[in-house]
Amino acid sequence: MSAGGQLGDPPPTPVDIKAELRRAVGALHDLQPSKVQSMTSDLSIDEELILHSVGWEPIELVCGVSLYSVPMGVWNWGQGEITSASAAYARAFEGAIDRIHRECAKAGGHGVVGVQVDRSIHRHHIDVTLLGTAVRPVGARRVDAAHVFVSDLSARDFTLLHVSGWQPLGLAVGAGFVYAPRRSIGLAMQQKSQNVELTNFTEAMYSARESAMERMQSSAITMGGTGVVEVKVTEGPMDFARHAVGFAAWGTAVRLVAEDHRSLKPTMVVPLDDPMSGFEATALRGN
Amino acid sequence: MTDTAPDLPEAANRRFASQAFTSGLTVPDFAACLQMGLEPVGYVQGFCVMQWGWYGLNSPYRRGISPYGGGQGGYMESWQCPHGFVSNEHRSWGQNYEQSWIEDAWGQGFGTAYSRMLEEAAAVGAHGVVGVVDTADRLGDLGVLEFHLRGTAVKVTDAPAPPGGQPWTTYLAGQRLAKLIEAGYMPVSVAAAVSSVRVWAYCMTEYLLGGTSSAWGMQPAGAEITQVASAQMAARQIAREHVRAQMAGDSLHGAEMVVSEHELSEGDQEIQCLLRGNRVRRFKDFDPMPVPHPTVRLS
Amino acid sequence: MSDDPQGLPEATSHRLEELEHGLFTSDLSVNEFLLIKEVGFHPLGFVMGSSIYHTGIQTRKWGQSQELTKLTEAMYNARELAMTRMEEEAAQLGADGVVGVRLDVNYYEWGKDAAEFIAVGTAVKAESGVSHRNKLGKPFTSDLSGQDFWTLMQTGYIPQGLVMGTCVYHIAHRGLGQTLGSAGQNIELPNFTQALYEARELAMTRMQDEADRLGASGIVGVRLEEKSHQWGSHTIEFLSLGTAVVKTSDDVTLPTPITIVSLDN
Numbered sequence: 110m111s112a113g114g115q116l117g118d119p120p121p122t123p124v125d126i127k128a129e130l131r132r133a134v135g136a137l138h139d140l141q142p143s144k145v146q147s148m149t150s151d152l153s154i155d156e157e158l159i160l161h162s163v164g165w166e167p168i169e170l171v172c173g174v175s176l177y178s179v180p181m182g183v184w185n186w187g188q189g190e191i192t193s194a195s196a197a198y199a200r201a202f203e204g205a206i207d208r209i210h211r212e213c214a215k216a217g218g219h220g221v222v223g224v225q226v227d228r229s230i231h232r233h234h235i236d237v238t239l240l241g242t243a244v245r246p247v248g249a250r251r252v253d254a255a256h257v258f259v260s261d262l263s264a265r266d267f268t269l270l271h272v273s274g275w276q277p278l279g280l281a282v283g284a285g286f287v288y289a290p291r292r293s294i295g296l297a298m299q300q301k302s303q304n305v306e307l308t309n310f311t312e313a314m315y316s317a318r319e320s321a322m323e324r325m326q327s328s329a330i331t332m333g334g335t336g337v338v339e340v341k342v343t344e345g346p347m348d349f350a351r352h353a354v355g356f357a358a359w360g361t362a363v364r365l366v367a368e369d370h371r372s373l374k375p376t377m378v379v380p381l382d383d384p385m386s387g388f389e390a391t392a393l394r395g396n
Numbered sequence: 397m398t399d400t401a402p403d404l405p406e407a408a409n410r411r412f413a414s415q416a417f418t419s420g421l422t423v424p425d426f427a428a429c430l431q432m433g434l435e436p437v438g439y440v441q442g443f444c445v446m447q448w449g450w451y452g453l454n455s456p457y458r459r460g461i462s463p464y465g466g467g468q469g470g471y472m473e474s475w476q477c478p479h480g481f482v483s484n485e486h487r488s489w490g491q492n493y494e495q496s497w498i499e500d501a502w503g504q505g506f507g508t509a510y511s512r513m514l515e516e517a518a519a520v521g522a523h524g525v526v527g528v529v530d531t532a533d534r535l536g537d538l539g540v541l542e543f544h545l546r547g548t549a550v551k552v553t554d555a556p557a558p559p560g561g562q563p564w565t566t567y568l569a570g571q572r573l574a575k576l577i578e579a580g581y582m583p584v585s586v587a588a589a590v591s592s593v594r595v596w597a598y599c600m601t602e603y604l605l606g607g608t609s610s611a612w613g614m615q616p617a618g619a620e621i622t623q624v625a626s627a628q629m630a631a632r633q634i635a636r637e638h639v640r641a642q643m644a645g646d647s648l649h650g651a652e653m654v655v656s657e658h659e660l661s662e663g664d665q666e667i668q669c670l671l672r673g674n675r676v677r678r679f680k681d682f683d684p685m686p687v688p689h690p691t692v693r694l695s
Numbered sequence: 696m697s698d699d700p701q702g703l704p705e706a707t708s709h710r711l712e713e714l715e716h717g718l719f720t721s722d723l724s725v726n727e728f729l730l731i732k733e734v735g736f737h738p739l740g741f742v743m744g745s746s747i748y749h750t751g752i753q754t755r756k757w758g759q760s761q762e763l764t765k766l767t768e769a770m771y772n773a774r775e776l777a778m779t780r781m782e783e784e785a786a787q788l789g790a791d792g793v794v795g796v797r798l799d800v801n802y803y804e805w806g807k808d809a810a811e812f813i814a815v816g817t818a819v820k821a822e823s824g825v826s827h828r829n830k831l832g833k834p835f836t837s838d839l840s841g842q843d844f845w846t847l848m849q850t851g852y853i854p855q856g857l858v859m860g861t862c863v864y865h866i867a868h869r870g871l872g873q874t875l876g877s878a879g880q881n882i883e884l885p886n887f888t889q890a891l892y893e894a895r896e897l898a899m900t901r902m903q904d905e906a907d908r909l910g911a912s913g914i915v916g917v918r919l920e921e922k923s924h925q926w927g928s929h930t931i932e933f934l935s936l937g938t939a940v941v942k943t944s945d946d947v948t949l950p951t952p953i954t955i956v957s958l959d960n
Contacts, residue, residue: 124578126431126432126433126574126577126578127432127433127553129432129577129578130432130433130434130552130577131433131552131555132679132680133577133581133582133679134523134524134552134555134564134582136582136677136679136680137564137582137584137677137679138561147640147643147645147646147647147648148647148648149636149639149640149647149648149651149673150647150648150649150650150651151650151651151652151653151673152650153572153650154568154572154575154576154579154649154650155572155575157579157649158575158579158685159687159688159956161579161682161684161685162684162685162686162687162688163687164684170636170651170653170671172629172632172653173629174625174628174629174632175620175625176605176620176621176624176625176628177618177619177620177621178604178605178607178618178619178620178621179607179618180607180618181607182607193618196618197618200618200620201620204620204625208629232607233604233605233606233607234604234605234621238628238655240632240653265956268687268956269690269956269958272687373690373958374690375689375690375691375692375958376689376690376691376692377691377692378691378692378957405889405892405893405896407893407896407897407899407900408892408896408899408900410900410903411896411899411900411903414903414906414907415907415912416903416906416907416911416912416913416914416939417912417913417914418899418902418903418906418913418914418917418937419913419914419915419916419917419937420916420917420918421915421916422843422916423839423842423843423844423846423847423915423916424842424843424846426847426850426915426916427846427847427849427850430850431850436913436915439899439917441892441895443888443891443892444883444888445883445884445885445887445888445891446881446882446883446884447880447881447882447883447884448881449881497881498881501880501881501882502881504883505881505883508883535866535887535891540884540887541881542887542888542891546919687956688956689956690956690957690958691956691957691958692957692958
C-alpha cells in the first residue's frame with residue numbers, strides 16, 4: 110500500500126481543467142511517446158483512478174480459454190451424479206484459469222481483476238472463457254504464475270476490499286450434474302392427480318446443489334480463503350438433456366490480510382438522477 | 397470553414413457552411429466539454445462500404461484444397477491424425493491459421509472510413525474529434541459490410557489553429573475525457589483491429605466436439621479440445637498484437653474485446669476477435685487522487 | 696407543415712381548460728420535476744399531438760440508388776404535423792416550451808401503408824414571467840429529460856426546438872455481373888459508399904436548415920437513426936434528430952463535481 114491517500118482525506122484542490130487541456134494538447138505535438146512500458150486496459154477512467162488511489166495500476170488485457178469434451182452418452186438415463194460432466198466442467202475451468210494465470214504473470218501482473226466469466230455447456234463439450242485486466246502495485250516486480258490471483262470482482266470492488274484490509278485469492282468454482290430420477294409408471298400414474306412432493310426430484314436437486322457448493326468451498330479453502338464473495342449460481346435443466354440437472358456456483362475467494370477489518374464509514378447521499386430516461390432511440394429502429 | 401472540401405457530398409458542404417454547430421454529444425457530455433474548454437463545431441462522419449465474403453479466393457472453403465502451408469499470416473499450427481487411417485472421410489489433418497486477407501480488408505474498411513471522418517474534421521477546422529462511435533454493419537442481403545465512423549469535432553477554446561497534423565480522436569467524451577486528461581493522459585486516436593483465425597478441424601477435434609464414436613471404433617474419453625482452445629487464444633493474442641503495433645509506445649485505454657465465431661461445419665470455423673480502444677499518451681506524471689469517499693444512497 | 700390544426704377535439708379543450716386553472720399533469724419523475732423547478736420553470740401539463748398518415752408508394756429502380764422524395768416528404772410532414780399539434784396544445788396552455796418530447800411511429804393492422812406519428816411531452820413555463828418562446832414565437836420543444844434540461848441551463852444555452860431531417864433512400868440491388876466480377880475479394884464498393892453517405896448527409900442538412908430557421912447557435916444531442924419501416928430491406932429511412940439551442944450567456948456555472956464511490960449496487 111505504497112502511494113495513494115487514506116480514506117476520507119480532504120478533497121484535493123480542484124484542477125484547472127482548461128489549463129490542463131491546453132497543456133495536454135500542446136504536449137501532443139512536442140512529446141514523443143514515452144519510453145515507459147505501454148499498457149493496455151479495458152478499465153474505465155473511473156476504475157483506473159480508483160485503482161491508482163490505492164497504489165495499483167492496470168497493465169494488460171489477459172485471457173484464458175479452455176474447451177473440455179464430455180464423453181458421448183453420459184447424459185442418457187442413469188442414476189446419481191453425472192461424474193464425467195462434473196469433471197469436464199472442473200477441467201475446463203482449470204485449463205482457462207491456468208492460461209489466464211500464465212498470461213498475467215507474463216505481462217508482469219500480480220493478479221487479474223474484473224474477470225468476465227463466460228461458460229457454455231454443450232452436449233459434448235464445456236467451454237470456459239475468462240477475460241480480465243492484469244494489475245499490480247505501481248512498478249512492482251514480476252511474480253510467478255503460481256502466485257497471481259484471478260478475480261471476477263471489478264476494479265472498484267477490488268479497491269474497496271483492499272482499503273478494508275481484504276485480499277482476493279482466486280476464483281472458487283464448483284458444479285454438480287445429476288440425473289433426475291425416473292419414476293416408475295405405476296408411481297407416475299399414482300401421483301398424477303395428487304399434490305405431493307416429488308421427494309426423489311427434491312433429493313436430486315439437493316445433491317447437485319450440495320456437491321457444487323461443497324466443491325466451490327473446498328477450492329476456496331485450498332487457496333487459503335476465509336470467505337467467498339459475490340457467489341453466482343445457475344441451475345436448471347439443459348436443453349439437450351431434460352432429465353439431467355446442472356448446478357454451478359462460482360465467486361471470488363477472499364482472506365483478511367490486515368489485522369482487523371477496517372471500516373469504510375460511508376456517507377449517505379440522495380441522488381437526483383434517474384436511470385436513463387428520456388428519448389428512446391430504439392423506438393425508432395426497425396423491427 | 398467556407399472552403400469546400402472536394403470529396404464531400406454537396407449536402408455536407410452546405411451543412412458545414414452553416415453558422416450553427418452540430419454536436420452528437422449527450423447534454424451532460426456537452427456541458428462537461430464546454431467546461432473543459434472544448435467547443436463542438438460539427439458532427440463529422442466517414443463511410444466505407446466493402447464487399448464482404450468469408451471465402452475469398454485466398455480462402456479455399458472446400459476441404460482438401462488447403463493442406464499445410466495454407467496460412468499467410470504469422471500464426472499457423474498443424475495437427476496430425478493419430479489413428480493412421482487413410483480415407484477421404486477421415487480428417488487426417490487439422491490446421492489453424494491466421495487469415496490476414498480478412499484482417500487487412502477489415503483494416504482497409506475501418507481505416508478508409510476513419511480518414512474520411514478526419515477529412516470532414518479538418519474541413520471544419522477541428523483540433524480533435526470526441527465521442528467517436530464506430531460500427532461495421534451488414535446491409536440487408538447485399539453481401540456488403542458498411543464501416544461507419546462518426547463523432548463530434550471540437551475546437552480548443554481560444555487556441556491557435558490546429559497545426560498541420562491530424563486531429564486527435566477518442567471514443568470518450570464529457571467527464572470521462574476530463575478525468576482522463578486530469579489523470580495525465582492525452583488522447584491520440586481511436587485504435588481498432590480484428591484478427592481472424594480459421595480452424596480446420598482434424599479427426600480428434602471433430603470427435604471431441606461432436607461426441608462421435610464414429611465408424612472407427614473409438615470412444616473419445618474426456619479430453620481438452622486443444623485445437624479450438626489454441627485458436628481461441630491465438631485470435632485474442634493476434635488482435636492484441638495488431639493493436640499494440642499501432643501504439644508506438646503509447647497506451648491503450650478503455651479497451652473492448654468482442655469475439656465472434658462463424659461455424660462452417662463441425663469444428664470448422666472462423667474465429668474473429670475485434671479489439672478497440674483509445675490510444676493515449678502520458679503528458680505528465682500521475683498524481684494519485686485520494687481514495688474517493690464511499691457513499692450509500694438514501695432512496 | 697401545412698395544416699393549421701384548428702379545432703382540437705372537444706375533450707382535449709376540456710382537459711386543457713382544467714390545466715389552465717392550475718392543475719398540472721406530467722410524466723416527469725419527481726427528480727425531474729424538482730430539477731425543472733430548480734431552474735425556475737413550472738410544469739403545466741402533459742401535451743400530445745398525433746397524425747395518421749398514408750405514406751404513398753413510389754416506384755424504385757432495381758439497380759439504382761436514389762432518394763425517394765415522395766416518401767421523404769410523407770415521413771417529414773407526418774412528424775411535423777404531430778409536432779405542430781403538440782406545440783398547439785402547449786401554446787394554448789401559455790407554455791414557454793415542451794420538455795421530454797418523445798416521437799414514435801405506430802403501425803396498425805387496419806391501415807396498410809398508414810402509420811400513426813405521435814409526439815408527447817410536458818409543457819413548461821418560466822416562473823419569472825419572462826418569455827422563453829423561440830424566434831418564431833412558438834413554445835420551444837426538446838427531447839431533453841429534466842436532468843438534461845437543468846444541465847443545459849447551467850452551460851448558458853437554452854433549447855429552441857426539436858429539429859429533424861429525414862431522407863428515404865433506395866439502395867440499388869447488385870446486378871449479377873457486378874457480383875461475379877469482384878467475387879472472392881473484400882474490396883470497397885465506392886458507389887455504395889457514396890450513396891449512403893449522401894443519404895445521411897441529406898437528412899443532417901435538412902435538420903441543420905430547421906435549426907438555422909430558429910436562429911440557433913447549435914444542435915446538441917444529434918442522433919442518426921436508420922429504419923426500414925415496411926418497405927423491405929433496400930429502402931431505408933435515415934432520420935436525424937437533435938435539440939437546437941441558443942447561447943444566452945458565456946458562463947458555464949456547473950459546480951465542480953465531487954468524487955465519490957458508491958456502495959450501492
